[in-house]
Amino acid sequence: MSKLGSRLKSMKKTVEKVQHGILRTNIPAGMAAAGPPLGPMLGQRGINIAAFCKDFNERTKDIKEGIPLPTRVYVHPDRSYEIEIYKPPAIYFLKQAAGIQRGAMKVGHEVSGKITLKHIYEIAKIKIEDPPLQIRTLEGICLMLCGIARSLGLEVVKNLDAKEYGEFLKERAAIVEQQKKELQEKKEAKMLRTG
Structure with a gap:
């Protein structure tokens, strides 16, 4: 035994x-x-x-x-x-559609980009093929994508003028650079305090 x-x-x-x-x-x-x-x-x-x-x-x-x-x-x-x-994550598609690299640092206080309802619908048609989302309706997936877009600081609009949006993205790039600089300064100041 x-x-x-x-x-x-x-x-x-x-x-x-x-x-x-x-x-x-x-x-x-x-x-x-x-x-x-x-x-x-x-x-x-x-x-x-x-x-x-x-x-x-x-x-x-x-x-x-x-x-x-x-x-x-x-x-x-x-x-x-x-x-x-599976298909790429919804965040990837939303950033690509909005033409941005990163979302808002202060969600609710700044707009990182804009996306149209048509973009949301097209992304939903792609994402519905993923097994976990196949039980949801297209409308449910669109609402989920709108929520994800808001969490990135994206504004969902009906129509988007290409010229105006190009100007917005240029202004946004300057803001992002300023935010990166501030983050780097904070990081360096923290390292000096701890070192």
């Missing part, structure tokens, strides 16, 4: 080393690499890192390189896996 018990104990240890379940991460299209942060996450789960990277990059070769793709990796007990690749 003790022989059987020790054998079960050693088998249990082996099974515990391999983490099963789901790995949720964003991986840039066509840029999966063995280095951190992806390599260690896959290694902990016993997945062949080189094979995974090759598989992922092959499946995303038709997508513009570098676009962040939410990815779910389902790891099986035999260390095999299934990859489920």
Whole structure:
């Protein structure tokens, strides 16, 4: 009986080393690499890192390189896996549509960009293909996107004049540069205090 018990104990240890379940991460299209942060996450789960990277990059070769793709990796007990690749995050689409790099620092007090209702609708049509959102209505996804846009400091408008918006983006770029400078000064002042 003790022989059987020790054998079960050693088998249990082996099974515990391999983490099963789901790995949720964003991986840039066509840029999966063995280095951190992806390599260690896959290694902990016993997945062949080189094979995974090759598989992922092959499946995303038709997508513009570098676009962040939410990815779910389902790891099986035999260390095999299934990859489920979703559409890029809503924040990525909203920033692209608004032509901005970053959202507002003080949400509610500043406008980081503007986006039309047509943009919201088009993004919703893309995002509805993601499995978690397939149970929602298009209207529900549009409302969700409007909320995300507000959290970025984006103003949702009916129509947008290209010339006016170009001027707005130029003014906004100057504000962003000033904010970056202020952040850098605060960081340097903090380092001087702690040093």
